[in-house]
Amino acid sequence: MLTLSRWKIIAVTLSVVFGILxxxxxxxxxxxxxxxxxxxxHQKLNLGLDLQGGSYLxxxxxxxxxxxxxxxxxxxxxxxxxxxxxxxxxxxxxxGEIISVRIGDPARYNDALNLLxxxxxxxxxGAIGGKDVSVSGKGDNRIEVRFVPEAIKADAVKAVxxxxxxxxxxxxxxxxxxxxxxxxxxxRIMIQAPGExxxxxxxxxxxxxxxxxxxxVDETVxxxxxxxxxxxxxxxxxxxxxxxxxYVVKKRAIVSGxxxxxAQQQFDPQSGNPVxxxxxxxxxxxxxxxxxxxxxxxxxxxxxDDKVLSAPTIQxxxxxxxxxxxxxxxxxxxxxxxxxxxxxxxxxxLNVEDxxxxxxxxxADAVKAxxxxxxxxxxxMFVFVILAYGLFGGFAAIALVVNVLLIVGIMSMTQATLxxxxxxxxxxxxxxxxxANVLIYERMxxxxxxxxxxxxxxxxxxxxxxxxxxxxxxxxLISGLIMFSFGSGPVKGFAWTLVIGVFTSLFTAIxxxxxxxxxxxxxxxxxxxxxx
Amino acid sequence: xxxxxxxxxxxxxxxxFVRWAPVAxxxxxxxxxxxxxxxxxxxxxxxIDFKGGNALEIAMSRPVPLADLRSAMNQIGVHDAQxxxxxxxxxxxMVKFLPxxxxxxxxxxxxxxxxxxxxxxxxxxxxxxEVGAKVSGELLMSGFKALGVALLxxxxxxxxxxxxxxxxxxxxxxxHDIVLTLGLLSVVGIEFSMTEIAALLxxxxxxxxxxxxxxxxxxxxxxxxKTTPLRDIIDLSENERLSRTIITGTxxxxxxxxxxxxxxxxxxxxxxxxxxGIIIGTYSSIYIxxxxxxxxxxxxxxxxxTPVKFGAASRP
Numbered sequence: 001m002l003t004l005s006r007w008k009i010i011a012v013t014l015s016v017v018f019g020i021l022x023x024x025x026x027x028x029x030x031x032x033x034x035x036x037x038x039x040x041x042h043q044k045l046n047l048g049l050d051l052q053g054g055s056y057l058x059x060x061x062x063x064x065x066x067x068x069x070x071x072x073x074x075x076x077x078x079x080x081x082x083x084x085x086x087x088x089x090x091x092x093x094x095x096g097e098i099i100s101v102r103i104g105d106p107a108r109y110n111d112a113l114n115l116l117x118x119x120x121x122x123x124x125x126g127a128i129g130g131k132d133v134s135v136s137g138k139g140d141n142r143i144e145v146r147f148v149p150e151a152i153k154a155d156a157v158k159a160v161x162x163x164x165x166x167x168x169x170x171x172x173x174x175x176x177x178x179x180x181x182x183x184x185x186x187x188r189i190m191i192q193a194p195g196e197x198x199x200x201x202x203x204x205x206x207x208x209x210x211x212x213x214x215x216x217v218d219e220t221v222x223x224x225x226x227x228x229x230x231x232x233x234x235x236x237x238x239x240x241x242x243x244x245x246x247y248v249v250k251k252r253a254i255v256s257g258x259x260x261x262x263a264q265q266q267f268d269p270q271s272g273n274p275v276x277x278x279x280x281x282x283x284x285x286x287x288x289x290x291x292x293x294x295x296x297x298x299x300x301x302x303x304x305d306d307k308v309l310s311a312p313t314i315q316x317x318x319x320x321x322x323x324x325x326x327x328x329x330x331x332x333x334x335x336x337x338x339x340x341x342x343x344x345x346x347x348x349x350l351n352v353e354d355x356x357x358x359x360x361x362x363x364a365d366a367v368k369a370x371x372x373x374x375x376x377x378x379x380x381m382f383v384f385v386i387l388a389y390g391l392f393g394g395f396a397a398i399a400l401v402v403n404v405l406l407i408v409g410i411m412s413m414t415q416a417t418l419x420x421x422x423x424x425x426x427x428x429x430x431x432x433x434x435x436a437n438v439l440i441y442e443r444m445x446x447x448x449x450x451x452x453x454x455x456x457x458x459x460x461x462x463x464x465x466x467x468x469x470x471x472x473x474x475x476x477l478i479s480g481l482i483m484f485s486f487g488s489g490p491v492k493g494f495a496w497t498l499v500i501g502v503f504t505s506l507f508t509a510i511x512x513x514x515x516x517x518x519x520x521x522x523x524x525x526x527x528x529x530x531x532x
Numbered sequence: 533x534x535x536x537x538x539x540x541x542x543x544x545x546x547x548x549f550v551r552w553a554p555v556a557x558x559x560x561x562x563x564x565x566x567x568x569x570x571x572x573x574x575x576x577x578x579x580i581d582f583k584g585g586n587a588l589e590i591a592m593s594r595p596v597p598l599a600d601l602r603s604a605m606n607q608i609g610v611h612d613a614q615x616x617x618x619x620x621x622x623x624x625x626m627v628k629f630l631p632x633x634x635x636x637x638x639x640x641x642x643x644x645x646x647x648x649x650x651x652x653x654x655x656x657x658x659x660x661x662e663v664g665a666k667v668s669g670e671l672l673m674s675g676f677k678a679l680g681v682a683l684l685x686x687x688x689x690x691x692x693x694x695x696x697x698x699x700x701x702x703x704x705x706x707x708h709d710i711v712l713t714l715g716l717l718s719v720v721g722i723e724f725s726m727t728e729i730a731a732l733l734x735x736x737x738x739x740x741x742x743x744x745x746x747x748x749x750x751x752x753x754x755x756x757x758k759t760t761p762l763r764d765i766i767d768l769s770e771n772e773r774l775s776r777t778i779i780t781g782t783x784x785x786x787x788x789x790x791x792x793x794x795x796x797x798x799x800x801x802x803x804x805x806x807x808x809g810i811i812i813g814t815y816s817s818i819y820i821x822x823x824x825x826x827x828x829x830x831x832x833x834x835x836x837x838t839p840v841k842f843g844a845a846s847r848p
Binding site: 354357374392420425435438450469472479484491 | 537539589591636637638642656658659660661662663664666674675677678681683685688689690693701707726727729730731733734736737738740741745746747748749772774776779780781783784785786788789790791793794795796798799802803806818
């Protein structure tokens with residue numbers, strides 16, 4: 001085993017070169033790094049947010065709120081459909097997942113059933129001829145309408161995907177450096193923004209639903225009605241602007257933010273106040289034109305996230321496909337609103353589940369503390385292992401250095417995140433790596449004492465210790481992989497360090513020392529093992 | 533070259549480990565009862581990772597006046613306000629609290645920050661965390677699930693590799709380690725966070741490592757000395773492994789020692805747990821895992837007992 005076969009020497013040399021090359025960018029100053037030719041590795045360790053500072057946000061997409069909204073829209077649709085065919089109905093209500101309605105005229109019951117079956121809901125993706133709404137007749141002239149379970153699930157998935165897209169657009173427009181936005185679990189979104197230490201700014205932009213709709217003001221409701229809570233079905237009360245504390249508006253939106261193609265901050269030519277200019281797509285422009293044409297002299301409400309921004313009176317049909325929204329804007333708030341409108345509305349509200357920030361300053365302190373403890377740990381290990389085994393201990397120490405280089409190199413190359421606990425994991429990995437050498441050396445010693453020649457003893461040391469080393473590392477690997485698959489955040493980083501460490505330790509503890517000891521046997525031709 | 537330490541470690545020790553195992557068992561049993569009692573009475577000091585809540589880490593240009601900070605927190609009117617100083621870093625401190633009913637966690641943090649800066653103009657918030665109650669519960673569950681799965685898989689591996697009585701011995705010993713570690717955390721009141729789960733998993737890893745290494749030697753000796761009583765072979769294997777155990781344990785402790793002293797307050801709980809885990813893992817290998825094999829006994833001189841080989845070099 002101690003014969004220095006060519007492939008062993010090549011493997012060891014290559015790994016050393018690799019380790020040095022790939023971990024070098026971490027110690028070189030940025031200027032030198034920039035001047036290096038492109039084929040050399042440039043990647044530094046990817047420090048976790050706890051080490052470099054930054055923000056971590058975990059949002060939950062409130063898919064239930066989305067579902068509630070869809071249900072209430074479905075109820076409105078049922079009402080509109082039945083009204084449009086003048087089918088008398090009553091007892092339209094929603095109980096849990098089910099919307100139920102009673103048809104007033106039994107003769108038209110089948111008409112109603114067919115009408116609702118035909119016009120309600122949308123085709124369901126993935127199911128041929130299937131619809132996302134099921135309409136079923138119950139005795140006693142009742143009809144029940146509900147969403148099919150697949151539709152509810154698909155809605156939730158779509159909402160999360162759409163939210164991720166929207167968030168990405170919003171963050172990109174902020175210019176935050178290399179944010180990572182990922183889905184986590186079923187309805188969570190994780191955002192990591194390294195270097196961004198003002199999470200409030202991030203949150204203000206990300207968390208806004210920015211759902212913009214244009215809804216007609218319900219002029220039939222007098223202020224007295226409103227006070228007494230007499231709101232007709234199909235209308236709702238929304239908090240208002242500086243002119244009126246509350247508005248009653250029709251629930252049905254005429255045009256919504258999804259039909260926008262652009263939004264920009266501008267100044268109102270008449271008043272000089274900041275406003276937001278909107279441009280609609282073709283269908284949105286047409287709807288907007290129709291609505292304004294039909295309702296001249298009436299008021300419509302511009303509603304953002306269930307709040308009325310303003311409720312202007314329509315002077316003339318607005319047909320150009322663009323319009324402005326006024327409100328109590330400053331230049332900054334008008335800019336912010338345009339940004340939100342441009343990037344699109346979130347399909348559902350987001351709830352913050354977890355939010356963490358570390359300032360870059362504290363991050364730098366953490367790096368310093370981590371490096372110092374790593375250095376002290378490593379140096380004390382070197383000293384101890386050399387004290388314990390002399391020359392062979394020195395070989396083990398060299399293997400340790402290569403081990404560190406390899407771990408740092410692989411982590412830089414794969415851009416695995418190094419976290420604070422990861423540094424602790426690194427230290428423990430080194431400690432366990434020494435164990436492999438200890439096992440080998442102990443075996444050599446046993447074999448030498450049993451009367452073998454130094455060469456044979458050394459050889460058998462490697463052979464006999466291998467099973468134990470493999471067993472031990474496989475168990476480590478198991479717990480590392482478990483941590484990696486179950487853990488999150490810092491634990492994942494820790495686990496990754498451990499997994500990389502298992503492989504590099506096996507390699508360095510066995511091969512590097514073997515080549516060094518083999519070479520020593522060749523040159524020194526010892527009569528006695530130095531550790532026997 | 534007279535200095536290699538290994539010469540001074542006695543080569544052939546003859547400690548009667550097994551003889552002391554009953555004493556150790558009583559000792560461990562007492563500790564386990566104590567740990568479990570403490571876990572029930574005092575519980576773990578769950579950090580905001582697992583309990584939810586807000587935490588602000590603050591820094592000042594002078595030593596933080598903890599008492600003033602505490603009374604300021606009480607005036608601000610949040611629930612469960614805790615102020616914690618760090619002995620090694622007097623210029624910084626940690627403030628934890630629960631937001632008032634119905635208040636958004638981030639708004640609560642912003643409010644507390646504003647109020648604190650008003651009272652202490654040189655105060656700076658260096659890190660802030662707000663964890664919702666829901667996600668924290670899930671984290672705790674997933675953490676313990678990870679512990680359980682890791683344990684089961686390693687049990688499976690040892691069973692497959694050595695046999696059932698070894699596997700049982702190892703798992704009982706490792707559960708012993710986990711319970712004692714949790715007990716210690718509960719008694720000392722160290723905050724239990726996500727990184728503590730990582731530390732526990734490392735404790736499992738190290739402890740399993742110890743067990744596997746001794747099992748390996750035991751198995752080999754069982755084949756070598758076919759007629760020697762099992763109890764003597766266990767003693768022999770442990771004695772043969774003693775110098776390795778001492779050296780590896782010392783290296784591990786030395787490596788972590790640096791972090792314990794210089795790693796700062798954030799890393800301290802993690803390293804503290806690991807250090808305890810290394811000590812207890814070594815103890816339980818010698819006094820729990822191996823003696824337990826004696827209780828259940830092993831098949832000897834049996835072809836079934838041949839170890840599975842992973843392409844490793846065969847034994848002579």
